């Protein structure tokens with residue numbers, strides 16, 4: 001993917017939230033947990049782990065908070081108008097955020113390097129050969 005140009009711009013469905021991703025993600029993962037199925041209204045969600053200082057956000061974001069099974073805090077940021085989920089983060093580890101990057105303008109970077117929570121995966125979805133998979137959160 002040498003022709004991917006940074007920054008990559010992202011926007012929620014209504015355009016109220018806009019952001020720029022300045023540099024490549026640390027890692028891209030597909031999460032098959034039930035929470036991500038609800039969140040994505042699909043079989044899994046795509047998450048790009050990025051360093052917090054590599055994203056610039058514009059527009060109002062609202063926050064929703066829950067505890068992950070691990071006991072870690074999982075805070076979610078979303079657009080208050082269209083409800084599009086923008087990113088998740090743990091306030092105890094603020095240097096890294098989990099960008100819900102399907103709303104980037106160039107989604108070629110979103111090739112999962114790992115599949116997690118495979119224990120809750122939809123039966124019909126087959127993980128490509130050679131991609132690491134984990135029953136839960138690794």
Ligand SMILES: [Zn+2]
Pocket residue numbers: 012013014015016017079080081082083084
């Ligand atoms: Zn919106």
Ligand SMILES: [Zn+2]
Pocket residue numbers: 031032033034035036037045117
């Ligand atoms: Zn998940």
